Amino acid sequence: MGIVIETFIWEPSSSVFIFIFFSSFLLLSLFPFYLSKHAPTTKSSAFSDHPFSSSSPRFQLYFLLLYSLASVLEGLWLVYGEFELVYYGISKEDTVTFMLIGFGAALFVGSLLGLVSDLIGRKKTCLVFFILHLIVGIWKMVAPSPSFWVANLCLSLATSIFSFSFETWAVVEHDKVDSKPGHRQDILNETFWLMTFFESASLIGSQVIGNWMVGGNLEKGIGSPSIAATLLAILGIACMSRHYDGTTKIMTFKDYRMSFSVYILGDRRIWLLACAQACLHFSIAVFWILWAPTLVADGREAFLGLIYPCFLGARMLGSTVFPWLINASLRTEDCLTCAFVVQAFLLSIIAYDYEEIGVLVTQFSLYHACIGLILPLLARLRTMYVPNELRGGMISLSLAPANAAILFILMQRGYYRTIENSTMIAFAAVGLFMAAGCMYVLKREAFKGDMKEEPISIFKD
Numbered sequence: 001m002g003i004v005i006e007t008f009i010w011e012p013s014s015s016v017f018i019f020i021f022f023s024s025f026l027l028l029s030l031f032p033f034y035l036s037k038h039a040p041t042t043k044s045s046a047f048s049d050h051p052f053s054s055s056s057p058r059f060q061l062y063f064l065l066l067y068s069l070a071s072v073l074e075g076l077w078l079v080y081g082e083f084e085l086v087y088y089g090i091s092k093e094d095t096v097t098f099m100l101i102g103f104g105a106a107l108f109v110g111s112l113l114g115l116v117s118d119l120i121g122r123k124k125t126c127l128v129f130f131i132l133h134l135i136v137g138i139w140k141m142v143a144p145s146p147s148f149w150v151a152n153l154c155l156s157l158a159t160s161i162f163s164f165s166f167e168t169w170a171v172v173e174h175d176k177v178d179s180k181p182g183h184r185q186d187i188l189n190e191t192f193w194l195m196t197f198f199e200s201a202s203l204i205g206s207q208v209i210g211n212w213m214v215g216g217n218l219e220k221g222i223g224s225p226s227i228a229a230t231l232l233a234i235l236g237i238a239c240m241s242r243h244y245d246g247t248t249k250i251m252t253f254k255d256y257r258m259s260f261s262v263y264i265l266g267d268r269r270i271w272l273l274a275c276a277q278a279c280l281h282f283s284i285a286v287f288w289i290l291w292a293p294t295l296v297a298d299g300r301e302a303f304l305g306l307i308y309p310c311f312l313g314a315r316m317l318g319s320t321v322f323p324w325l326i327n328a329s330l331r332t333e334d335c336l337t338c339a340f341v342v343q344a345f346l347l348s349i350i351a352y353d354y355e356e357i358g359v360l361v362t363q364f365s366l367y368h369a370c371i372g373l374i375l376p377l378l379a380r381l382r383t384m385y386v387p388n389e390l391r392g393g394m395i396s397l398s399l400a401p402a403n404a405a406i407l408f409i410l411m412q413r414g415y416y417r418t419i420e421n422s423t424m425i426a427f428a429a430v431g432l433f434m435a436a437g438c439m440y441v442l443k444r445e446a447f448k449g450d451m452k453e454e455p456i457s458i459f460k461d
Helices: 014-038 055-087 092-120 122-142 148-162 165-177 181-214 224-242 253-265 268-295 304-326 332-352 357-385 388-398 400-416 421-448
Strands: none
Touching (some): 014 304, 055 122, 092 148, 092 388, 092 400, 122 148, 122 165, 165 357, 181 357, 253 388, 268 357, 268 400, 268 421, 332 357, 357 388, 400 421
């Protein structure tokens, strides 16, 4: 008599998605009522009725639509790229090589793109982002068996641009169209958390688009996401070219170098902020490399395609907490310290304790909820400490140590097998504890000076 072994494939319950949706909806719906009763009447808010410049809301809508479009492009290759490697039979060793090429490009070239963006203009750099995605889309459609290292190189540079260009463009543009500092900071705060919210929603949408275009016929559908990416890139180029404004005030290279040395390299607070950014970037990269192998370790099976939206939904939920915190009597550094500590403890538990899939998904979701809160908080701190004209260079250079660390651990794990997955996660946890320490020290440094929560600009009117 034969024995039938039933396999169990874990998948999240539909109630999880319902909880995330209604929690986000409630936080957004109840916030105006909270603000009307608890916020100071002298302080403006993105949710209040202050008469902002009419061009500011229009630009915010235009910017968020373009940012969502860029996020869909990023997510489309993130979801579709791994599937494509499997389809073409790429080995694990070659996959590691492609990852090393990508992070190497981000380290040696992407780290300088922020400086270039500050010098030539932020909107031009955003335009380059769409051009790079257009090149990759056309390359994959034309080449019958595409060279993955070329595509990976372009996509890594595009991701590096995405990490700083859109934020710096939004800050500089809002600084031009809004003349009142208090109002300008309020609308920037709103833009920061909406960027995180829309990015997460767009990444979920990119997964839907990729699954729909590939469909059940792999032979016919394998190239469809490339077509979608090409069309979206063309749309982004058309929108940016149509509304192009070349009147942005920029500095010469000599003035930029002197200002960068004084305001960035010579400021201890910027070093602390950059260290926290690098630690967060490193932990996020480690997560996306290891989350799937961690869940399916020891032969376990799970519907990864259903778990992926849970993480992004949790990030959306975390971003909706941001407007509540900035209108409460809490310092930004304190909020970041707590969020980093929570993330570090979550990764520490994952690194040193064997968990069931459901527990791991819960911990990963909480980790992403913290990311949804941390990203706009860090953007708010950059607005307080980093001059607008130097913002892109500061962000891109701060990510260089993280990319170098990722290159190192990928080589040790992928080629030499000297470290385990749990060790990589432990390194990420240590980095987050360091980020929390940086925020604690930054708070003490802020008390020494009179730091106003307003955008900083080198150019004076």
